[in-house]
Amino acid sequence: MVESQNLLTEVESKELLKKAGISVVETKLARSKKDAIAISKEMGFPVVLKISSSDVVHKSDSGGVKLGLTNATQVGKAYSQIVSSVKQAYPEARIDGVSVQKMAPPGVEVIVGMSKDAQFGPVLMFGLGGILVEVLKDVSFRIVPLTERDAREMIKEIKGYPVLQGYRGQKPASIQALEQLIVKVSQFVEKNPQIKELDLNPIFAYPDKAVAVDARIILE
Amino acid sequence: MFEEKLKEFEPIFYPKSIAVVGVSATSIKAGSVWVNDLRSAGFPGPIYPVGSSGGHIGDLEIFPNLRLIPGDIDYVIVAVPRQSALELLDDCAAKDVKAVHFFTAGFSEMDRQQGRKLEEQMLEKARRGNVRIIGPNCIGVYCPEHKIPFLAGILGENGSVGFISQSGGIATKLVTIGIARHLNYSKGVSFGNGIDLDASDFLQYLAADPKTKVIGAYLEGTRNGARLLNTIREVARIKPLVVWKGGRTEVGAQAAMSHTGSLASSAAIWSAMLRQAGAMEAHSLEELTDTLLVFQQPGYGQGIRAAIIGGLADGGGGNSVAAGDACTEHGLKVLPLSSETKQKLADLLGEVGGIFCNPVDVSQAQFRGIPTLLQAIALIVGDTASDVVLIQEDVEILLPVYSRKGLEEINEFIIELGRRQNKPIVIVLPPGSVEAERLEIEQRLLAASVPVFYSMERATKAVCRLNEYSCRQEAK
Numbered sequence: 001m002v003e004s005q006n007l008l009t010e011v012e013s014k015e016l017l018k019k020a021g022i023s024v025v026e027t028k029l030a031r032s033k034k035d036a037i038a039i040s041k042e043m044g045f046p047v048v049l050k051i052s053s054s055d056v057v058h059k060s061d062s063g064g065v066k067l068g069l070t071n072a073t074q075v076g077k078a079y080s081q082i083v084s085s086v087k088q089a090y091p092e093a094r095i096d097g098v099s100v101q102k103m104a105p106p107g108v109e110v111i112v113g114m115s116k117d118a119q120f121g122p123v124l125m126f127g128l129g130g131i132l133v134e135v136l137k138d139v140s141f142r143i144v145p146l147t148e149r150d151a152r153e154m155i156k157e158i159k160g161y162p163v164l165q166g167y168r169g170q171k172p173a174s175i176q177a178l179e180q181l182i183v184k185v186s187q188f189v190e191k192n193p194q195i196k197e198l199d200l201n202p203i204f205a206y207p208d209k210a211v212a213v214d215a216r217i218i219l220e
Numbered sequence: 221m222f223e224e225k226l227k228e229f230e231p232i233f234y235p236k237s238i239a240v241v242g243v244s245a246t247s248i249k250a251g252s253v254w255v256n257d258l259r260s261a262g263f264p265g266p267i268y269p270v271g272s273s274g275g276h277i278g279d280l281e282i283f284p285n286l287r288l289i290p291g292d293i294d295y296v297i298v299a300v301p302r303q304s305a306l307e308l309l310d311d312c313a314a315k316d317v318k319a320v321h322f323f324t325a326g327f328s329e330m331d332r333q334q335g336r337k338l339e340e341q342m343l344e345k346a347r348r349g350n351v352r353i354i355g356p357n358c359i360g361v362y363c364p365e366h367k368i369p370f371l372a373g374i375l376g377e378n379g380s381v382g383f384i385s386q387s388g389g390i391a392t393k394l395v396t397i398g399i400a401r402h403l404n405y406s407k408g409v410s411f412g413n414g415i416d417l418d419a420s421d422f423l424q425y426l427a428a429d430p431k432t433k434v435i436g437a438y439l440e441g442t443r444n445g446a447r448l449l450n451t452i453r454e455v456a457r458i459k460p461l462v463v464w465k466g467g468r469t470e471v472g473a474q475a476a477m478s479h480t481g482s483l484a485s486s487a488a489i490w491s492a493m494l495r496q497a498g499a500m501e502a503h504s505l506e507e508l509t510d511t512l513l514v515f516q517q518p519g520y521g522q523g524i525r526a527a528i529i530g531g532l533a534d535g536g537g538g539n540s541v542a543a544g545d546a547c548t549e550h551g552l553k554v555l556p557l558s559s560e561t562k563q564k565l566a567d568l569l570g571e572v573g574g575i576f577c578n579p580v581d582v583s584q585a586q587f588r589g590i591p592t593l594l595q596a597i598a599l600i601v602g603d604t605a606s607d608v609v610l611i612q613e614d615v616e617i618l619l620p621v622y623s624r625k626g627l628e629e630i631n632e633f634i635i636e637l638g639r640r641q642n643k644p645i646v647i648v649l650p651p652g653s654v655e656a657e658r659l660e661i662e663q664r665l666l667a668a669s670v671p672v673f674y675s676m677e678r679a680t681k682a683v684c685r686l687n688e689y690s691c692r693q694e695a696k
Contacts, residue, residue, distance in 0.1 A: 115484045120445035123489055139483055141492035143449055149695075150496055157495075 006196070006219040007054045010099050013215040017200070020188040022181060024212045025104050031097040033079040037072045039100040046070045046103040049078045050214075051086045055093035057216075062089035068103055075100075104213050107204030108164055108173045112182055112212075114144070114189045114198040122189050124182060126151075128160040129202035144186050151182035164205065173205030181210045196220045221454060222428035229425045231318035232354070232417075233363045233407050235294035239268040239317075241308060242299035243282050245275030250299035250323060250371075252277055257373040264367060266291055286311040297360065299323045302335075305342055305356070313349025319417075320346070322356030323371075327413055329357050339415045346416055358412025359388035362395060364405060365431065370395055379404020381512050382432035384411065384422045387466070390438045390505065397509050402666035403516060406431040418443070420451040427455040434460045434515035436508055440467050449497050456498035460689050462511045464502040465490045498692050500685055510682040513671045515689075519642055522690045523607030526552040526683070527600055528579035530612055532593060532630065533586040533621045539612050540579035543648075543676040547610070550680040551687070554578055561603040568596055578606075586621050593622075594633050601637055601645060608683055609645045612676060615661060616652040624657060631661055635668040644686065647672045648679050 008016070014024040026043070029052055030036035040047045051064030059065050063085030066078035079098050086093060109129030117123050120143045127139035140157040142150045155161065155178055166172035181203065189195055196219055200212040238258060242251030255269050255277055268289045269282045276282060283289050286296070286308070296317050298308060302324050312320050327335040339356070346353050354360050359371050369375035370392055376399040383405060385391035391410035398405055406429065409422050419439055426432045435455065442448045455461050465487070494501045502508040526547050530540025544554050555578060556562075562576040569576075569584040569592070580600055585593035601609050611634065618627055631647075638645040649662050649672055662672050673679035 117445070117484060117486070117489045119442050119486075120449065120489055120493055123484055123492065125483060127483075133483070137483055139488075141484060141488050142496050143445075143489070143493050153495070154492075 007057060008217040008219065009052045009054055009096060010050060010215060011052060013198075013217040014212070016192075016217065017188065017212060017215055020184060020191075022184050022188065022200075022212060023209060024215060025101050027099050027101040029097050030079070030100050033076050036079045036098055036100055037075050040069070040075045041072065043100065043102045047075065048101050048103050049075065049082055050099045050101075051082050052096040052099045053086065053090075053093050054096075056086060056090060062086050101213075104204050104211060105206075107206045107211075108170070109202040110164075110173075110178065110205050110210075111139075111199065111201040112185055112203060113200065114185065114195070116196060117143075124154070124186055124189075126154045126178075126182060127158055128163060132160055133201075145190050146183055146186040148179050148183055151179040151186075154182070155179065171207045174208055174210065177208065177210040178203075178205055181212075194220050221458060222424040225421075225425040225428045231294035232352070232361060233368075233425075234366050235265065235318070235368075237266040237268065237291060237293050238263065238295045238297065238368075239270055239283075239286060239289060239293045240297045240299070241270040241286060242323075243269035243271040243277055244273045245271070245277060245282055246273060251297070253371065254297050254299065254323075255280065257369050257371065258367075260373055261367045261369040261375050265294075268293065286317075287314055289315065292316070294318045295361075296320045297323060302326045302338060302356070305338065306345060309342060309345040309349060309351060312351045313345070317351055319352040319354060321354040321358070321360035322412075323359065324355070325357040325412075327356045327415075329413055339413065343415050353416035354409065355412040356415070357388075358410040359391060360411075361407070361409050362391070362405065363407040365407070374399075377402070377404045379406060379516065380431065380433035381405050381436065381516055382426035382429060382434070383408035383436040383438075383512075384419055384426070385409070385438040386411065386414070386419070386440045387438060388412065390466070393505060394436065394438070394509065397505070401509065401513060401672075402663075402669075403509060403513050406433075414443070420444070420447050423451050423455045423461070427458045432459065434512060435462070436502075436512045437461065437463045438508070439463060439465055445493075449493055452494070452497035452499050456692075460515050460685075461499045462502050462508055462515075462685070463494055463499045464504065464508045465494070500688060506678070507681070510673065510678055511685045514644070514646070514682045514686055517644060517669050517671055518639075519644065522687070524552050524684070524687045525555050525605060525607045526680070527557065527603060527606035527609045528554060528612075529582060529597070529600060529609070530579045531581070531583060531617065532597075532611070532613060533583050533617055535614060535617045536579075536581050536583050536612070539614070539676070540581060543610060543612060543680075544579050546676040546680045550684045552608070552680055552684060555605055557600065557603045558605045561599055561605070564599050565596060568592060568599070590622060590626050590629060593630065597630075597634065598637060601641055601643065606643070608643060608686070610648065610676065610679055610683070611645065612648040612650070613661070614650055614652065615658040616654045619654055619657060627657075627661060628664075631665060635665065635670055638668075638670055644683070645670060646679050646683055648674070648676050650674060 011029045046068045049066045069075050111129045113125045122144040127133040138159050140154040142154045164173045199216045203212045240251045240254045271282045362370050364378040388410040426435045528543045530536035565576040582596045
């Protein structure tokens with residue numbers, strides 16, 4: 001799936017989101033193996049490396065993601081592997097380098113996204129992340145702009161809501177933090193009509209905050 | 221809010237005079253049907269037929285041109301081919317007509333490019349001539365109070381339910397189902413392509429209309445989503461609004477690059493929009509009319525505690541169990557009656573274990589006569605532990621026990637009780653082997669504003685909407 005000039009890279013997407021007051025996991029672009037190791041050391045291990053190319057839409061499908069790297073040697077090796085496997089999958093893709101971010105502690109995975117409806121304009125989607133969103137389509141929608149109450153109702157509307165309230169000893173996720181994040185995303189897309197689609201997937205929801213681990217912005 | 225709409229829409233729902241364009245003295249044309257319908261309905265103002273043939277329809281003169289009509293015209297019904305639409309709008313502007321309803325089809329719904337272009341030209345002319353357009357491609361206005369019937373002379377009783385519909389077929393069905401079930405409309409409109417006046421305009425009018433208490437809508441799409449969302453939000457604050465969105469399976473098959481894009485189907489977005497705006501969503505004509513029926517009754521009631529009487533004689537056991545299930549599934553709570561009421565019922569009907577809980581079994585009354593049964597019903601309805609009462613009457617079982625006259629007495633008592641109690645009473649009359657008698661009872665109850673349903677399933681689904689509405693009102 002090599003495509004789209006309009007796809008912002010993860011680093012670019014997160015930068016825009018961060019400016020809009022949406023918490024993201026800090027991510028930096030490494031243009032070389034050396035760069036990647038230096039950034040990793042600065043951030044602290046374990047880290048995650050991902051391919052950075054606006055031609056690659058599905059990063060993990062092409063071997064473009066390596067998780068849980070605990071030292072410089074692993075980071076160096078991962079860098080080479082990522083670049084070579086993406087080159088093999090998409091020989092045409094222009095590769096900026098590899099993005100480096102600290103491995104986020106586990107939280108409840110959720111997704112917040114935006115797409116444009118022909119009749120109602122930008123709409124936000126909320127759901128639990130991973131397999132639940134893809135297979136069960138357990139998601140809810142609201143039309144932009146959203147109030148805090150809209151955000152709260154869309155969170156409570158999904159069938160998987162009890163998972164957010166703490167399940168089998170897992171700590172409950174802060175619903176308020178998710179609400180605030182959703183409202184901020186609503187404000188962000190309202191101010192930026194040039195954004196066509198957006199996915200914050202996954203967001204890790206914690207007892208005290210919610211942080212976007214990966215982000216993708218597609219422009220008109 | 222929207223009070224200015226009352227004056228603006230007066231010539232549409234209460235025109236002083238109507239001209240019908242597309243009438244022929246010799247052949248049967250749609251226009252001729254309209255003229256005859258308005259006359260037989262008893263429309264209280266002048267009706268002016270217009271048609272190139274001239275001559276007469278009945279004793280009314282057919283004018284060759286709208287401009288030749290001597291009097292003022294508020295409202296024009298147009299049933300001529302689309303080629304004449306623009307010229308006709310000039311005539312309307314010249315005659316200072318307030319609103320034109322185009323029955324004529326064949327615009328953007330058939331021919332995307334040409335039709336859309338013609339619609340734009342029509343709109344421009346209408347704006348310049350200060351004329352409002354209803355349609356095209358629709359059957360226009362229905363107003364029993366002002367004796368404006370739907371096509372083919374369909375005219376029900378005057379009531380308190382308002383409706384709007386993008387489809388003429390659905391609009392007609394709403395009215396005819398209404399006639400069958402005593403669902404009585406204040407007014408309604410089928411607005412088709414809605415190139416000028418659209419769903420939002422009519423919703424605002426109905427929100428302001430003092431004759432309308434609850435609003436139903438059938439919608440397929442909108443050309444101005446943001447305005448519709450805002451209008452629905454404001455209207456739903458004023459009156460209960462039930463919306464059935466047609467065309468739910470049409471999938472927005474777009475090549476999306478995000479998860480969100482691939483999951484955001486048009487149906488999901490519409491449901492979200494309605495929820496966000498505070499409207500109630502119906503998924504079928506049946507659900508829409510069932511819901512309107514419960515909102516039509518005098519009091520909406522509040523709360524979700526249901527008392528169930530599964531049967532008034534034998535055979536109530538299984539029905540009670542099923543009724544309890546249906547209630548619980550649709551969000552009603554079936555809690556035990558108060559111990560005081562239980563004791564009184566036991567004194568009245570004799571001690572038989574467990575039957576006075578809820579659902580209540582009053583079958584013992586069949587051995588003690590109708591007055592005892594009526595006392596039992598009054599006790600259950602009067603119990604403070606419930607907010608709504610559902611009573612199933614299986615006519616084929618009751619008829620041999622209480623006789624036709626006895627059943628009449630029972631139902632008159634229930635009607636009277638419903639008027640005295642500030643609590644909705646809903647009757648379930650399942651179809652069976654004595655359809656004629658069942659129908660007679662159904663009609664009597666419906667005419668007295670007691671909602672009647674075929675099944676507990678449908679009754680509970682509709683009754684839950686009362687609570688859904690009161691919860692939303694509180695949340696605002």
